[in-house]
Amino acid sequence: MNFWYKALKKDKVVTGKLNSTSSQEVVGFLKKNGYIPIEVKKQESILPQFDSVFNRINFTDIVDFTRQMAIMLNAGLTLIDCFNILEKQIKKTELLALVQSLNKEVTEGNTYSSALKKYPEQFSNLYIALVKSGEASGKLSEILLKLAENLEKQREFNSKIKSALTYPVIVVIGMLGVMFVMITFVVPKLLGLYKDFNVDLPASTKILIALSDFSARFWPLIIIAVFAFVTLFKKYTSTKQGKLLFDTVSLNFPAFGSIIKISALVDTTRTLAILIASGVSILDGLNIIIETTGNLVYRNSFINIYKQVEKGFALGTSMDNEGIYPPILVQMTTVGEQTGKLDDTLMRISRYFEAESEIAVKSLTTLIEPLILVVLGIGVGFLVISVITPIYNLTSAFK
Numbered sequence: 001m002n003f004w005y006k007a008l009k010k011d012k013v014v015t016g017k018l019n020s021t022s023s024q025e026v027v028g029f030l031k032k033n034g035y036i037p038i039e040v041k042k043q044e045s046i047l048p049q050f051d052s053v054f055n056r057i058n059f060t061d062i063v064d065f066t067r068q069m070a071i072m073l074n075a076g077l078t079l080i081d082c083f084n085i086l087e088k089q090i091k092k093t094e095l096l097a098l099v100q101s102l103n104k105e106v107t108e109g110n111t112y113s114s115a116l117k118k119y120p121e122q123f124s125n126l127y128i129a130l131v132k133s134g135e136a137s138g139k140l141s142e143i144l145l146k147l148a149e150n151l152e153k154q155r156e157f158n159s160k161i162k163s164a165l166t167y168p169v170i171v172v173i174g175m176l177g178v179m180f181v182m183i184t185f186v187v188p189k190l191l192g193l194y195k196d197f198n199v200d201l202p203a204s205t206k207i208l209i210a211l212s213d214f215s216a217r218f219w220p221l222i223i224i225a226v227f228a229f230v231t232l233f234k235k236y237t238s239t240k241q242g243k244l245l246f247d248t249v250s251l252n253f254p255a256f257g258s259i260i261k262i263s264a265l266v267d268t269t270r271t272l273a274i275l276i277a278s279g280v281s282i283l284d285g286l287n288i289i290i291e292t293t294g295n296l297v298y299r300n301s302f303i304n305i306y307k308q309v310e311k312g313f314a315l316g317t318s319m320d321n322e323g324i325y326p327p328i329l330v331q332m333t334t335v336g337e338q339t340g341k342l343d344d345t346l347m348r349i350s351r352y353f354e355a356e357s358e359i360a361v362k363s364l365t366t367l368i369e370p371l372i373l374v375v376l377g378i379g380v381g382f383l384v385i386s387v388i389t390p391i392y393n394l395t396s397a398f399k
Contacts, residue, residue, distance in 0.1 A: 003042055007035035017093070018100050029104060057094050057122055063151040065095070066127075070144035079106050098122065111135055125291045126271055133278045143278055150274050157266065157354060161259070164361040168368045175376055182383065183208075184215040201390050208386040244296045251297055255364050262357040264295050265329065266350055268302075273346035282309060282342075297324070315342070328352070 003026045006015050014035070018026050023040045030037045065086070072082040083103035090096045098119060105115035113132035116123045127147065134143030187208060201209070215222065236242035251257050268289055275285035286306040293299045301322045308318035316334030319325045329349055336345030 003040055005030060005037065005041075006039040007037050009035045013038070016087070016100075017096055018104075033107070057092070057098060059151075059155060061092065061095050062122055063148065063155050065099075066144060066151055067148040070141060070148045073141035073144060079112055112140070126275070126288050129280060129284070129288050130274065130278055133275075133280055137279055146274055146278065150270060153270070153354075154267070157263075157357070160358060161263065161361055164365050168365060168372060171372050175372070175379070179379060180215070180219075183212050184219045187212040187383070187387070188216050202386070204382060204386040205390050208383070240296070244300075247296045251295070255367065259357060259360050259364065260295070262353050262360060264293070264298050265326070266353045266357060268293060268298065269329070269346045269353065270350035273343045273350060276346070277343035282315060301325075 003018050003023055004015070005018060005026055006013060007030050008014075018029065023042065026040050027037045030040075068086060069082055072085065073079070077085075080103065083099055083106070086099050087096065087103065090099060101118070102112070102115045105118070106112060111132075113128050113135055116128050116131060130143050130147050131140065134140035137143075237246045250260055253260075271292065272285050272289055275288060276282065280288070283306065286302055286309060290299055290302045290306060293302060301324055304322060305315070305318040308321065309315055313321075314334065314337055316330050316337055319333060320330045332345050332349045333342070336342035339345075
C-alpha cells in the first residue's frame with residue numbers, strides 16, 4: 001500500500017510517497033535515511049478501481065524505466081542516484097512505488113537483481129538473469145543498454161503486428177454485430193408483412209425467416225451461450241492439455257500459423273543471443289528460454305533441446321532433431337557454434353525472422369481485407385435477395 005509522508009531534512013520540509021506494509025515501516029525507513037518524520041498517512045484513492053487501471057504498470061513503463069536506468073548508469077551514476085532522480089520525475093503512482101521499493105532494497109544492501117525478483121509480474125526471468133549477469137561482470141550499464149534495446153525492439157515488433165491485425169478484427173466483430181442486430185430485430189419486422197399473404201416464398205427467404213425467428217425468440221440464450229463458450233474456452237486453454245492443443249492448432253492454422261511461428265522464433269533467437277552475449281551459458285540461456293516461451297509446443301521442444309545439449313550434443317544438431325525449426329535457423333546456429341560467434345549469428349537470424357514476419361503480416365492483411373469485403377457482400381446480397389424477391393412475387397401475383 002502507498003503512504004504519503006512529510007519529513008524534515010537539513011531544515012527543509014519534503015513530501016513524498018512510499019510503498020510499504022505499515023506506517024511504522026515508513027517512519028523507520030525515513031529515520032534510517034536521515035529524515036525527521038513529521039506526518040505519515042495512508043494514501044486513499046477516491047476511485048480505487050479507476051486508479052488501479054490507469055496507474056497500472058505496463059510494458060511501455062518497464063521499457064522506458066530500463067532505458068533511463070541504462071543511460072544514467074552509463075553516465076557514471078550509482079543505482080541510488082538513479083532511483084532518487086527517477087522518484088522526482090515519475091508521476092504514475094504504481095511505478096513510483098516500485099522505484100521507491102527498489103531504492104529501499106538496494107539502500108539496505110541487497111543486490112539489484114534480488115530486488116527485481118520481488119516483482120515477477122513486471123520483470124521477467126530474462127530481465128533478472130541479465131541484470132544478475134551484469135552485476136557479476138561489472139558491466140551492468142552495458143547489459144541494461146542491450147536489454148533496453150531488446151525491449152524496445154520487442155515493443156516495436158508487437159506494435160506492428162497489433163496495428164496490422166486491428167483493422168480486420170474490428171471489421172469482423174462489427175460485421176457480426178450488425179448481422180446479429182439485423183436478423184434479430186430488423187428482419188422480423190420486414191418479413192412479418194409476408195405472413196398475411198398466401199404466396200410461395202423462395203428458399204432464401206424461408207431460411208432467413210427461420211434464422212430470424214430463432215434469433216428473435218432465443219437471443220438472450222444465444223448471448224449467454226457465447227459468453228459461456230468463451231469462458232469455458234479460456235478455462236480449458238488455461239490447463240496444460242488445453243494450452244498444448246490450442247498452441248498446436250494455432251501453429252498449423254492457415255496464414256496465421258506462419259506468423260505465430262515466426263514471432264516465436266524472433267523472440268527466442270533474440271533472447272538467446274542477448275543471453276549468450278552477456279556471458280550466460282547456453283544451458284542457463286535455454287533454461288530461461290523455456291521459462292519465458294509462451295507457446296507450449298516450442299517450450300516442450302526447448303526442454304528436449306536442453307536435455308540433448310546437457311548430454312553434449314551441439315545446439316544446431318539438437319534443433320535439427322526436433323524437426324520444427326526452419327533449415328536456415330539450424331544451419332546458421334551450426335555455423336555460429338563452429339565459428340564461436342553464436343550470439344552474433346542468432347541476432348542476425350532474429351532480424352531475418354523479424355523482416356519475414358512483417359512481410360507475412362502485410363500479406364495476411366492484404367488477403368483479409370478483400371476477403372472481408374467479399375463475405376460482407378455475400379451476406380448483404382443474401383439479405384437483399386431474401387427480402388426483395390417476395391415483394392416481386394407479390395406484385396406478380398396481383399397482376
